[in-house]
Amino acid sequence: MFPGKPLEQSFYLNSDVVEVARLLLGKVLMTSFKGWITSGVIVETEAYAGITDKASHAYGGRLTKRNEVMYKAGGIAYVYLCYGIHSLFNVVTNVSGIPHAVLVRGIVPVDGLELMLERAGKVKLHPADGIGPGKVAKLLGIHYSHSGLSLIGSIEGNSDTKIWIEDRGDLVEGNIVAGKRIGVDYAGEDALLPYRFRLDIKKAP
DNA sequence: CGGCCGATCCACT
């Protein structure tokens, strides 16, 4: 039914978090809760480069209850609450001990459109409805309580709660555009790094 | 223990 297969852990162990952010564009982020599947093509990401990156939650080696999953081996979710309202979904990358992560900032909805409409409280999906990190989590039903969940091989097993990422080829086509990250002005020079990537969409599914 | 504020979104002007 879903032709792709989950990305393997080797993909997430990549030591170059900026490259992973770029490679995630065009991949399909999927969730399944009690068998209800929704998904979207990732079209916008941001890299957060660990203890040397002032914009990262792990800057300076900061280690708290919230961000401890960033220090685990790549291939798990880091989800946290922002502004008291929004769950923001990140992919943890690199080997254990190096707290790299990629924030997923935008998707184009693919599977489970009706359920996503319901989650969004809308009657029709507008192309912009999947753009924005809070909206990504909302449409896919991701909650900060899912932080730490494995993204590897979760399609196997019988858990009620699954999150994973597939490569299904070019469902969305466009040029990759790099730019500075959003909402991180407090990070000084690091706020200017070109760690944000998006697909300038030419063809949507 | 108190207070500030954030990797945001939406309604409203």
Place this chain on the structure above:
DNA sequence: GTGGATCGGCCGA
């Protein structure tokens, strides 16, 4: 363009 929502984490006292 702007401000309110809403709450866990973090820092300073």
